[in-house]
Amino acid sequence: MAGTNGKVDVPILKDLTIDNITDNVHLINSQSSDARLKYVLERLVSHMHDFARETRLSTTEWMAGIEFLTAVGKKCTDVRQEFILLSDTLGLSLLVDSIDHPKPPASTEGTVLGPYHTHDAHDLSTGSSISADPGGEPLLCLCTVKSTDGKPIQDVKVDIWETDSKGSYDVQYESYTGEKPDGRGIMRSDKEGAFWFKAIVPVPYRIPNDGPVGVMLEKLGRHPWRPSHMHFMFEKQGFDHLITALYLRGDPYETSDAVFGVKESLIVDLGTVNAEQAQKYDVKEGSKLLTYDFVLVTDEETKKLRDEEALKAMKKLGRENMMIINGQLVPDVD
Amino acid sequence: MAGTNGKVDVPILKDLTIDNITDNVHLINSQSSDARLKYVLERLVSHMHDFARETRLSTTEWMAGIEFLTAVGKKCTDVRQEFILLSDTLGLSLLVDSIDHPKPPASTEGTVLGPYHTHDAHDLSTGSSISADPGGEPLLCLCTVKSTDGKPIQDVKVDIWETDSKGSYDVQYESYTGEKPDGRGIMRSDKEGAFWFKAIVPVPYRIPNDGPVGVMLEKLGRHPWRPSHMHFMFEKQGFDHLITALYLRGDPYETSDAVFGVKESLIVDLGTVNAEQAQKYDVKEGSKLLTYDFVLVTDEETKKLRDEEALKAMKKLGRENMMIINGQLVPDVD
Numbered sequence: 001m002a003g004t005n006g007k008v009d010v011p012i013l014k015d016l017t018i019d020n021i022t023d024n025v026h027l028i029n030s031q032s033s034d035a036r037l038k039y040v041l042e043r044l045v046s047h048m049h050d051f052a053r054e055t056r057l058s059t060t061e062w063m064a065g066i067e068f069l070t071a072v073g074k075k076c077t078d079v080r081q082e083f084i085l086l087s088d089t090l091g092l093s094l095l096v097d098s099i100d101h102p103k104p105p106a107s108t109e110g111t112v113l114g115p116y117h118t119h120d121a122h123d124l125s126t127g128s129s130i131s132a133d134p135g136g137e138p139l140l141c142l143c144t145v146k147s148t149d150g151k152p153i154q155d156v157k158v159d160i161w162e163t164d165s166k167g168s169y170d171v172q173y174e175s176y177t178g179e180k181p182d183g184r185g186i187m188r189s190d191k192e193g194a195f196w197f198k199a200i201v202p203v204p205y206r207i208p209n210d211g212p213v214g215v216m217l218e219k220l221g222r223h224p225w226r227p228s229h230m231h232f233m234f235e236k237q238g239f240d241h242l243i244t245a246l247y248l249r250g251d252p253y254e255t256s257d258a259v260f261g262v263k264e265s266l267i268v269d270l271g272t273v274n275a276e277q278a279q280k281y282d283v284k285e286g287s288k289l290l291t292y293d294f295v296l297v298t299d300e301e302t303k304k305l306r307d308e309e310a311l312k313a314m315k316k317l318g319r320e321n322m323m324i325i326n327g328q329l330v331p332d333v334d
Numbered sequence: 335m336a337g338t339n340g341k342v343d344v345p346i347l348k349d350l351t352i353d354n355i356t357d358n359v360h361l362i363n364s365q366s367s368d369a370r371l372k373y374v375l376e377r378l379v380s381h382m383h384d385f386a387r388e389t390r391l392s393t394t395e396w397m398a399g400i401e402f403l404t405a406v407g408k409k410c411t412d413v414r415q416e417f418i419l420l421s422d423t424l425g426l427s428l429l430v431d432s433i434d435h436p437k438p439p440a441s442t443e444g445t446v447l448g449p450y451h452t453h454d455a456h457d458l459s460t461g462s463s464i465s466a467d468p469g470g471e472p473l474l475c476l477c478t479v480k481s482t483d484g485k486p487i488q489d490v491k492v493d494i495w496e497t498d499s500k501g502s503y504d505v506q507y508e509s510y511t512g513e514k515p516d517g518r519g520i521m522r523s524d525k526e527g528a529f530w531f532k533a534i535v536p537v538p539y540r541i542p543n544d545g546p547v548g549v550m551l552e553k554l555g556r557h558p559w560r561p562s563h564m565h566f567m568f569e570k571q572g573f574d575h576l577i578t579a580l581y582l583r584g585d586p587y588e589t590s591d592a593v594f595g596v597k598e599s600l601i602v603d604l605g606t607v608n609a610e611q612a613q614k615y616d617v618k619e620g621s622k623l624l625t626y627d628f629v630l631v632t633d634e635e636t637k638k639l640r641d642e643e644a645l646k647a648m649k650k651l652g653r654e655n656m657m658i659i660n661g662q663l664v665p666d667v668d
Contacts, residue, residue: 012589013589013590013591013594013596014588014589014596014597014598015596015597015598016425016428016594016597017432018429018432018433018643018647021425021428021429021432021594022425022429024425024594025594028554028556028590029554029556031554031555031556032553032554032555033555034553037553037554039389040389040391040395041554043385043388043389044385044424045424045425047381047382047384047385048381048424048426049425049426049429050381051377051378051381052426052429052430052433053429053433054377054651054653055373055374055377055663056433056434056640056643056644056647056663057374057430057433057434058430058433058434058661058662059430059431059434059435061374062421062426062427062430062434066415066417066418066421069403069406069407069417070410070415070417072403072407073403073404073406073407073408073410073417074407074408074410076404076407076408081400081404083403083404083407084400087396087400090359090378090379090382091350091355091356091358091383092382092383092396093396094350095352095355095356095383095386095387096386096391096392096393096396097393098352098355099352099386099387099392100390100391100392100393100396101393219366219368219371220362220363220365220366220371220375221365221366221367222362222363222365254348255346255347255348256347256362257347257348260347260350260355260358260359262347262348262349263348263349263350264349306390309352309390310390313352313387313390317388319388328392329389329390
């Protein structure tokens with residue numbers, strides 16, 4: 001029952017039923033020459049259809065889903081990404097980060113990017129303050145960035161962002177124009193891999209819950225809180241891009257983060273600035289201190305680990321006919 | 335490792351990994367008292383996560399997906415529903431219709447609603463024309479609507495819509511305001527279950543492919559054409575809502591409908607108006623004629639069939655612990 005339509009045999013798409021529609025959608029979608037696109041679409045369609053079949057999804061529920069997704073799309077602006085928030089609150093973002101950025105034991109773990117990273121942050125010199133909020137509790141941050149063999153990495157681009165003392169990112173204010181970013185800064189590590197800056201002690205905040213994702217959390221009986229944290233993004237040629245965050249120990253939401261981002265290795269105990277540090281870094285003695293040593297993984301090591309984990313996972317799933325081409329998992333068609 | 339947070343034991347959401355995140359998201363989502371919502375979400379999250387795990391979805395691909403969904407949302411307006419178009423082109427809409435509106439052998443099959451049904455159509459008296467397009471080829475439509483036992487059903491609300499001769503629905507024109515619908519009309523069946531009207535011969539058309547769904551079809555090497563058809567929606571107290579369409583035999587896209595809607599039982603051979611009919615219905619002899627006898631299924635019969643099919647499907651999937659409450663499939667927690 002297949003005709004020829006250019007590249008592949010096209011099925012006769014007629015009289016499709018609950019039981020045969022999925023295979024026919026796969027067939028019509030398999031005309032692309034992009035092996036990865038074909039595989040991703042095949043899995044996506046299979047899961048969407050299985051979801052409908054397993055739930056016996058009703059037309060009313062389907063329409064509610066269409067309306068929900070439309071509302072999520074409508075809520076997105078240049079400074080608000082409601083689909084990322086949806087992905088975050090359903091655990092998908094953390095999962096994808098874990099798949100794409102596997103970490104060997106000695107390295108710094110990654111976590112969710114969240115919807116509030118911008119490209120507005122200014123390059124700041126070491127020692128600058130990333131926060132202009134007078135209401136925040138001053139925090140001195142002394143950090144280093146090294147490779148897994150313990151060597152300092154110089155000139156790493158470190159992008160840092162946090163909320164103000166009220167729990168809002170700069171972009172969340174209506175008056176935001178992008179010209180005067182606050183709670184953000186880009187630093188470079190020095191010869192010793194060190195970078196230090198002034199900030200404010202992070203506070204817990206609610207993810208924006210005035211949109212469709214907030215309605216969803218409410219219906220599910222879930223709170224919208226994220227524990228206090230500061231975001232970090234590391235970029236350096238030859239090393240895997242690291243998106244992570246540090247969390248404060250003892251936060252009331254430490255074990256119930258609305259977006260599933262907390263990892264024990266990323267929780268820090270804040271210290272206190274001593275007299276010597278106060279003088280050296282020009283801050284008040286007794287103020288809060290955050291120290292952390294980040295460890296980056298080379299691209300090579302990450303790629304090796306990612307490929308190994310992918311093939312191991314496929315084997316576990318009984319999908320032995322998979323291979324990796326240019327870092328992308330695709331079916332082996334030979 | 336679970337604490338208590340009101341209704342249910344809440345897991346310690348920390349150190350979530352590729353392997354344990356799904357169960358933990360299920361746990362935090364299980365606080366709702368709505369059994370159906372819980373089940374639907376549990377299946378949705380499982381499939382989303384399995385999709386990411388099976389494809390080893392990369393951060394770049396995930397972001398492309400976020401941007402695609404955002405673009406789909408942005409394309410939606412009061413008169414354009416790009417998410418329905420996406421669902422249609424991935425076969426989900428047809429699947430959901432098949433699940434929700436099972437049909438016993440003697441009844442009229444359903445098909446996709448499509449994104450162009452409106453609530454603007456006027457009530458028209460029998461014999462009216464639903465099309466004011468002078469460029470269309472006149473078509474006389476003589477239809478009846480009966481129950482599965484062959485009895486005519488009176489006063490069924492029949493909502494009919496089709497494109498103009500250029501293949502566009504009224505709402506697709508920028509000048510559309512909703513005040514003067516064209517290619518649409520609402521009829522009522524008479525004592526014999528009959529309704530008749532004048533229309534134009536449907537033409538094939540492209541689903542709107544100037545948006546993200548068009549880009550997707552292009553990447554997949556798929557054409558955006560739908561075969562010539564006319565939509566019908568039937569409503570009558572006590573009978574299952576029927577959303578269907580009639581297709582013209584011999585259309586070039588008869589077996590490759592972009593939204594998978596064609597069924598053999600819905601394909602019609604157009605006839606020719608004879609002298610007697612020409613006089614009776616005040617149309618030209620020799621013009622095109624469409625006749626069709628629709629058969630509706632009672633709510634009761636549909637519900638019985640839907641429930642049976644749902645439990646049969648669950649049995650086939652090995653999910654024996656499912657039950658149906660108020661027509662909704664949920665896990666049996668007792």
